[in-house]
Amino acid sequence: MDKLDELENQSIYLIREAYYHFRKLAAMWSIGKDSTTLLWLCRKAFFGRVPFPVLHIDTSFKFEQIYRFRDEYARKWKLKLLVARNEQALARGVNSENNKLQCCTELKTNALKQAIARHGFDGLLLGIRRDEHGIRAKERYFSPRDGQFKWNYQDQPPELWDQYKSRTAGDTHIRIHPLLHWTEKDVWRYVKREDIPFVELYRARDGRRYRSIGCQTCCSPVPSQAATVDDIIAELETSTAGEREGRAQDKEDAYTMQKLRALGYM
Amino acid sequence: MTADNRRLVVLSLDGVPHGLLLRLMEQGRMPTLARLCEEHGRPRTMRSVLPTVSCVAWTCYATGRNPGKHGIFGFVDRRTGTYELGFPNAANVRGPNLWEILSGHGKKVFGMNVPGTYPPRPVNGILIGGFLAPSLSKVAYPAEVGGYLEGIGYRIDSDAALARQSKEKMLEDLDVTLSRRAEAILHFLQQDRWDFFHAHIMGTDRINHFLLRQVAEGHPRLAPAFYDYYGRVDAVAARLLEEIGSDRPLMIISDHGFCPIRYEVQLSRYLVEAGWTVPTERVTGPLSIDPARSKAFCLIPGRIYVNVRGREAAGCVAPQEYQHVRQEIADDLLALRDPQGRPVIRAVLKREQVYWPSGSQGPDASAALALGLPPFGMGPDLLAIPHDGYDLKMGLAAPELFLNTQLEGMHTYSDAFFLGRGVEPPEGDLEIRQLAGAILQKLSVPVPQELDLAAVAPPVAAA
Numbered sequence: 001m002d003k004l005d006e007l008e009n010q011s012i013y014l015i016r017e018a019y020y021h022f023r024k025l026a027a028m029w030s031i032g033k034d035s036t037t038l039l040w041l042c043r044k045a046f047f048g049r050v051p052f053p054v055l056h057i058d059t060s061f062k063f064e065q066i067y068r069f070r071d072e073y074a075r076k077w078k079l080k081l082l083v084a085r086n087e088q089a090l091a092r093g094v095n096s097e098n099n100k101l102q103c104c105t106e107l108k109t110n111a112l113k114q115a116i117a118r119h120g121f122d123g124l125l126l127g128i129r130r131d132e133h134g135i136r137a138k139e140r141y142f143s144p145r146d147g148q149f150k151w152n153y154q155d156q157p158p159e160l161w162d163q164y165k166s167r168t169a170g171d172t173h174i175r176i177h178p179l180l181h182w183t184e185k186d187v188w189r190y191v192k193r194e195d196i197p198f199v200e201l202y203r204a205r206d207g208r209r210y211r212s213i214g215c216q217t218c219c220s221p222v223p224s225q226a227a228t229v230d231d232i233i234a235e236l237e238t239s240t241a242g243e244r245e246g247r248a249q250d251k252e253d254a255y256t257m258q259k260l261r262a263l264g265y266m
Numbered sequence: 267m268t269a270d271n272r273r274l275v276v277l278s279l280d281g282v283p284h285g286l287l288l289r290l291m292e293q294g295r296m297p298t299l300a301r302l303c304e305e306h307g308r309p310r311t312m313r314s315v316l317p318t319v320s321c322v323a324w325t326c327y328a329t330g331r332n333p334g335k336h337g338i339f340g341f342v343d344r345r346t347g348t349y350e351l352g353f354p355n356a357a358n359v360r361g362p363n364l365w366e367i368l369s370g371h372g373k374k375v376f377g378m379n380v381p382g383t384y385p386p387r388p389v390n391g392i393l394i395g396g397f398l399a400p401s402l403s404k405v406a407y408p409a410e411v412g413g414y415l416e417g418i419g420y421r422i423d424s425d426a427a428l429a430r431q432s433k434e435k436m437l438e439d440l441d442v443t444l445s446r447r448a449e450a451i452l453h454f455l456q457q458d459r460w461d462f463f464h465a466h467i468m469g470t471d472r473i474n475h476f477l478l479r480q481v482a483e484g485h486p487r488l489a490p491a492f493y494d495y496y497g498r499v500d501a502v503a504a505r506l507l508e509e510i511g512s513d514r515p516l517m518i519i520s521d522h523g524f525c526p527i528r529y530e531v532q533l534s535r536y537l538v539e540a541g542w543t544v545p546t547e548r549v550t551g552p553l554s555i556d557p558a559r560s561k562a563f564c565l566i567p568g569r570i571y572v573n574v575r576g577r578e579a580a581g582c583v584a585p586q587e588y589q590h591v592r593q594e595i596a597d598d599l600l601a602l603r604d605p606q607g608r609p610v611i612r613a614v615l616k617r618e619q620v621y622w623p624s625g626s627q628g629p630d631a632s633a634a635l636a637l638g639l640p641p642f643g644m645g646p647d648l649l650a651i652p653h654d655g656y657d658l659k660m661g662l663a664a665p666e667l668f669l670n671t672q673l674e675g676m677h678t679y680s681d682a683f684f685l686g687r688g689v690e691p692p693e694g695d696l697e698i699r700q701l702a703g704a705i706l707q708k709l710s711v712p713v714p715q716e717l718d719l720a721a722v723a724p725p726v727a728a729a
Contacts (some may be wrong), residue, residue, distance in 0.1 A: 097550055136488050207579075223579065255400045256341075256353045262426035263475065263528070264659065264673045265341050265566055266552070 004190050008041065011178040014047040014141055015125065016174040022123030025052045026082070031066045032213050033198050034127035036073075037187050038179055040196050042125070043077060053080040055115060055124075056255050059107035059213040060090055069199045084115035094137045096217040101254040116173060125176050131183045184211075185236045192229040268373075268461050270513040271688060274708050275455075276464040277506060277516070278380065279499060280320055281471030284311040284683035294498040295493050298507060301519065302685060309685040313721075314522035316620050316649055317567050318677040320397070321382040323521035323698055327361035327691055328382065330702030330717035333622030336360050337643025338382060341398070342565060346644055347579055349553045349563075355398065356383050361716065363447055364462070364702055371711045373461035373684055376454055379422070379447065380466045381521075392454065397423045397468055414453070421448045424469055429476040430672045436476055437491050440469045441498070446503045450677070455509050457610045461709060465506075467499060474524040480673030482526050489670040515688030520538040521698055523681030526546040529604055529668040532661025533564050533650065539667070540598045549663035556611035560583055561597055567658040568611075568650030570595060593617065599650050613651045621645050633693065654678055695721045 019025055027042055027050065029035045029062060042050045056070060074081040082134040086094075089106035115121070179187070191198060201210040201221075208221035209232075226232040260266045287309055291300040315323045315333065317340060325338040333339050337360045345352045352678070356363075363383070365375045369390035377383055377393045384395025386407035394415070399405040399422050402412040421443040429436035444467065451465045473495050480488040503518065510516070534552060537543040544559040555563050557573060557580035564570045574593055575581035583591050596614035604610055652658050652711060657676035661669070684696060689702040703719040706712070 220345075220348070223347055252400050253353055256398050259398055259423070259426065260353075261339055262430060264657075264671065266660075 004193055007186055007190070008044070008184055010181060011038075011041045012045040013106070014176060014178040015042055018123055018125060018142075018178075019046075019051065022174070024119065024121045025123040025125065026119070026121050027052060027125040028127070029054045029056050029070070029079075029081075030127075030214065031056065031062070031070045031199060032127070032183075033187055033191060033202060034129060034179060036127075036198060037182075037190060037196060038125060038127035039073075039077070039079070040194060041178060050077070050079055051080050053119070055082045055084060055112075055121075056112050057108055058083050058085045059103075059111070060085060061096065061107075061217050063199070063201060063213065063216045063219075065199050065201055066213065073197065082115065084111045084120070086111040086114060096215065100218065101258060104254065112160050121173055122222075123174050123176055125178060127179050128177050129179050129182050129184070129187070139177060139180055141177050141180055143177065144172050145175060151233045168240070185233060186235065188229055188233050192233070202232065204231070268459075270511070271515060272709060273459070273461050273514050274463070274689065275460075275506070275510050275514055275516045276462075276706060277503060278324075278464065278466045279470045279518065279520050280381070280466065280468045281474050281522055281524050281677065283474075283661075284520075284523075284681045286524070287520075287683050287685075290493070290496050292492075292725075295497055296503075298504040299685065301514075302503075302507070302518070302687065306685075306687045309518075309683040310518070310696055311680065312682040312684045313695065314677070314679050314682050315698065316615070316679065317569060318406060318522045318679045319567065320521055320677075323658050323682075324380050325359055325363075325382040326699040327701055328365075328380065329359065329361045330364075330699060330713075330719060331361055332621055332699065332718045332722075333643075334617075334645060335716070335718065338568070338644055339569060339643060340367045340565060343642040344357075344553060344565065344571070346642060349555060349557055349579070350555050351551055353398070354496065355385060356387065356395070357385055358642050360643070362481040362714075363387065364464075364705060365391070365393050367706065367714065368711060370460050371709075372561065373709060373711065374458060376458070376460045376463045376465075378450065378454065378465045379468060380464060381468070391460065395422070396466060415450060418446055418449055418453075420450050422518040424472050426472060429472070429573075431570075433476060433480075433488055436472070437495070440473060440495060444469050444495075444498055444502065448505060451502070452505060452509060455506070462705070467502070469495065470499060470520075471524075471640075474675040475673055478524055478677070479526040480674065516686070517689050517701070517705075518685040519698070519701070520682045523678035524675045525527060525678050527657045527670070527674055527676045528655035529610075530657045530659050530661075530671060530673065531602075531604075531610055532572065532664035532667050532669065533568060534660045534662040535664050535667050536599075536602060537562060537564055537570075537595075540595075542595060542598070543662070545662055552660040555663060556599055556666065561591060562647075564650075564660065565646070566660045568652065569646035570599075570614075570648040570650060575596065576619050583678065588647075595648060600717060604656070608653075610652060610656045611650050614651045615649045617645050617647050617649070617650065620649055651679070656688070685697045692719075692721070 068115060086107050094103055094106045201213050203209055204224045204227045207223060209224040209226055210219060211222050213219055224235060226235045257266060290296045305686045316325045319340050321341055322333055322338055326338050329336045337358055338354055342351055343354050365377050366387055366389060368375045375389050375391040379396035381397050384399035386393040386395050387610060392411055394406040402416045406412050424439045424443040428439050447702050473492060477488055477492045480494045495657055538545060542562040544556045546556055560573055561583050562570055562572050572583055572588060573581050574583050574585055574588055576585055599611045599614050602610040629642050689704055689708050694698055700719050
């Protein structure tokens with residue numbers, strides 16, 4: 001069995017395990033390459049039909065290509081698409097220009113909290129990968145969150161022999177990460193093999209492409225000539241830059257900016 | 267096992283000027299340090315780095331390298347080959363730091379709160395990052411140490427935002443931060459037989475930033491509070507000395523000096539006025555510039571970049587114009603006067619003078635990208651060095667060129683201090699970068715060849 005088959009099998013096993021365990025399950029879809037791959041795997045796991053809702057946390061600041069892609073494939077794939085927006089915060093004029101940290105908290109974290117409260121989700125499928133970011137190295141496939149969304153990474157059960165702790169006490173939901181063991185390159189290889197559609201922003205135009213997409217206000221393209229999936233894979237073979245290099249809104253950057261501003265460095 | 271006289275302890279006090287230290291000791295406000303001086307000689311002045319920013323200075327200290335080699339030029343930098351801002355940290359530092367070098371020779375090492383060490387690299391011992399580390403769960407190697415720190419209410423840094431609300435609140439916060447730091451220092455000191463133990467106090471820099479002018483003017487409440495704080499820092503040194511006994515070699519050092527601010531100077535705005543920088547219609551950050559029409563732009567403090575064609579993503583200065591443009595910008599900067607007509611800029615240095623004294627121009631952005639070098643650290647084309655009192659900021663859309671805010675003190679280059687017991691850094695003019703050599707020698711570890719341990723006095727040394 002080749003590597004991609006192994007990755008796919010493991011992910012589909014996790015998705016089915018999650019569907020069996022959770023009363024109210026949803027898949028988070030950011031419309032990026034990873035969560036779109038996740039949906040592709042969900043469709044495979046259930047023979048072409050995703051049997052749970054797909055949740056898009058919409059900050060209203062996404063690229064228009066993202067919205068177009070979302071609507072097109074929600075229709076083509078017959079998804080039960082739920083769009084969650086923190087309308088109160090948007091009405092108050094929250095945006096990244098005033099305060100990036102507040103913007104992310106209100107329009108992403110709080111929008112998700114509201115959606116969980118409204119729909120009563122107890123399990124959420126996410127397309128995160130261990131290699132994306134240092135802190136994600138400690139993630140588990142089944143990862144509990146408390147009511148405040150706090151993740152206590154020092155208190156996690158080991159996940160041996162494919163035994164997953166998929167239940168926890170009371171006021172929590174569990175995040176399930178079926179792509180945790182994939183790398184960025186694995187995703188692109190799989191996209192190529194399966195011919196999974198993706199947002200055009202990932203392709204280089206005028207010497208730039210997005211390696212990671214999100215809000216238009218906080219993402220920057222990286223220098224690149226990679227216009228095809230093959231080019232992208234080849235580029236990843238040699239690149240030493242981090243995948244999220246172009247993401248200004250990484251929480252750590254936002255924190256750093258706040259600190260530096262207080263000291264007059266910004 | 268290493269004998270005591272080969273096990274070095276470093277206590278660093280961020281941003282304490284040599285002159286201030288002497289005055290505080292004379293006035294009896296820092297008796298422990300004064301006693302140490304009586305026994306082991308007066309503190310020496312030490313030069314910092316250019317630009318004079320803590321993370322740059324401590325990275326020079328930790329790597330023994332010039333910024334041209336280690337790649338850290340400030341708390342903010344632009345991403346290589348772009349006009350976007352980013353925040354370099356220890357992950358972007360080229361070359362091993364002291365803790366890593368010493369670990370490689372089997373030494374037991376400890377570092378705490380030294381700027382520029384976050385995210386901590388793995389070492390033979392413990393490395394706890396400092397300012398700009400976002401949380402206790404990520405601050406330390408090994409990560410478990412974060413649990414202990416959390417338990418004692420350790421604070422990575424005092425909250426500078428408080429100072430902008432009220433100086434009293436800031437003082438309270440500084441106090442708590444210092445007492446928890448002291449507790450952690452003693453805890454770790456007793457925990458193991460460290461060959462190299464370096465603990466850092468950041469609060470001295472903070473209190474200087476926000477109170478220096480009030481102290482100079484003898485403010486009735488804030489000046490005494492300032493002196494009290496230094497008294498408590500001295501008490502921390504006393505506890506540390508008591509703990510280590512009299513045999514162990516010791517360094518107490520700072521990374522730069524300080525002087526009161528006369529004006530914060532919004533240098534980006536000046537470049538706009540002089541026609542070098544053209545901002546975008548809506549300015550959302552320090553680099554909101556129109557690259558097609560901006561011949562140059564600047565980052566804090568006084569780092570000027572020429573937008574050279576071929577090197578920059580949308581460069582508009584022809585390479586053959588480069589030297590000429592640099593000269594014109596330097597002339598403009600030297601002509602800058604404050605509202606009272608006093609000159610603002612003392613000198614404008616070229617990148618090769620400061621960072622690549624061997625004659626090379628240093629890496630350019632396109633070469634760097636081709637080599638897959640880190641995303642930051644190409645270095646500025648020119649460095650503007652202000653006269654004391656003129657704190658160079660960015661302020662692309664600032665309302666005024668010259669401003670005054672709650673910041674009262676700014677960094678100075680030539681008056682950091684060095685106080686040593688049983689450690690002998692080179693004679694003559696001393697630069698913070700040279701301490702790495704002295705430390706390695708003290709610990710009988712061979713000094714790697716790539717270190718820049720000769721003093722390179724840039725032409726602005728004299729105040």
